[in-house]
Amino acid sequence: MSVDPSAKQTDEEHGHPHPRHELSYHAKRIYAIRELLLEKNVITREDIQTQIDYQEARSPANGAKLVARAWTDPKFKARLIADPKAACAEMGIDATSLNEFVVLENTEKVRHMVVCTLCSCYPRPILGRPPDWYKSFNYRARAVNDPRGVMREFGLEPGPDVEVRVHDSTADIRYLVLPLRPAGTETLSEQDLAKLVTRDSMIGVVDALPAVPGSKKTS
């Protein structure tokens, strides 16, 4: 909370109290460690900012770019499946921090879904930070023994003839689901297609968003 020493008003003086933004125990500890590392010249403020920028740059938009390109370019799709890290580099996405990276292609007959029952392994360079539900005990337990129930709650109901494949990423491999291209999107640009590719569709709990009627490109 910023403190202006010249300010004369207190909470009481202008009629209502303000919440106190007390730092949590862990936040205080992190800041103390940061200051120590700076003071002892282990890292610099620039290092910290660079790392913050890197963390912020990682978002599901990276994955959406890959998927939209794969939908529009079959040769790129083949490269993405054969060597995902090289395909990322081609698109200017830094996936070098991943040990191994595997792309799972959905089809009309097969739906993939990813979980890490042991913790929260997640393809962070491609999708950013995992959502809280991905790390919850509920999702981690039910994704493996009731994947169809979990999908139903997200709004996806694969028919009985569809094979549901759950991937429990317990080790060095990170998985990205390549969702099906929605019907009726033939005329959409790659950029507009990317908007249909949600984070959850790349975890595999839902399909990509349907094409919005009337969003067709006018040429």
Place this chain on the structure above:
Amino acid sequence: MSESSGRFKPGDRVRVRAEDRPGHIRTPFYIRGKTGWVERAHGEFRNPESLAFGGDGLPKRPLYLVGFHQREVWEKYAATKDKLFIDIYEHWLDPA
């Protein structure tokens, strides 16, 4: 992806060891003792059971993508073709 020099190849039937020991284990409890097949050899990786305690993780261990029929993992799972795939290190697998 590097070729695995491991003892298993895709298609081999394997059983997950039903061991229980302390430490940082990357083989989930629910799959121990279950039988499946090697779907894919991922190559070799440093052993997390050593890395977790400040070790060097060497020698590297072959890692496999192992497939299981959901019906064989969970008694009450509905009759479908649904499958479960888990990454498991070679030292947790026996031929089945």
